[in-house]
Amino acid sequence: MQRIVELVQIHRKLVERFVKWSIVGTIGAVVDYTILILLVEVMGLYALSAQAISFTCAVVNNYTLNRTWTFGDIKHKGPAVQFTQFFIVSVAGLGTRSLIFYFFFKVLDLWYIYATAIAIIVVLIWNFFANLVWTFREAE
Numbered sequence: 001m002q003r004i005v006e007l008v009q010i011h012r013k014l015v016e017r018f019v020k021w022s023i024v025g026t027i028g029a030v031v032d033y034t035i036l037i038l039l040v041e042v043m044g045l046y047a048l049s050a051q052a053i054s055f056t057c058a059v060v061n062n063y064t065l066n067r068t069w070t071f072g073d074i075k076h077k078g079p080a081v082q083f084t085q086f087f088i089v090s091v092a093g094l095g096t097r098s099l100i101f102y103f104f105f106k107v108l109d110l111w112y113i114y115a116t117a118i119a120i121i122v123v124l125i126w127n128f129f130a131n132l133v134w135t136f137r138e139a140e
Helices: 002-042 045-071 079-107 112-135
Strands: none
Touching: 002 045, 002 112, 045 079, 045 112, 079 112
16 A cells, blocks of 8 residues: 555656646747747748757756756756756757658648647657656756
């Protein structure tokens, strides 16, 4: 019975963290989309370049919010180490996102806004689990 209670508590905490992660991701998506649209529509930057810049801005935003809110209750590693790990996971996510974006935008000729949305959803899930087990693992 004790083991079942522990599993439920772990499951509940995981769900709570994923919900918080998703809220932060939503805020990051607003940052991402706002910058993307400004770069493409106002500044005339090519969408493939603009989405890399907007993604980077969202990464900094998301790291800060996730460190303080989503994983604020854990003993953290030093911020330089943790941000480096978060950035590495994010760069892998950017590569995945760029491939997905390219496929939907260039191959399927989907509007860049929709192509970005699909890519964001896939990368949201990848980033959560990768950061859960590596970046925001409790420091020893």
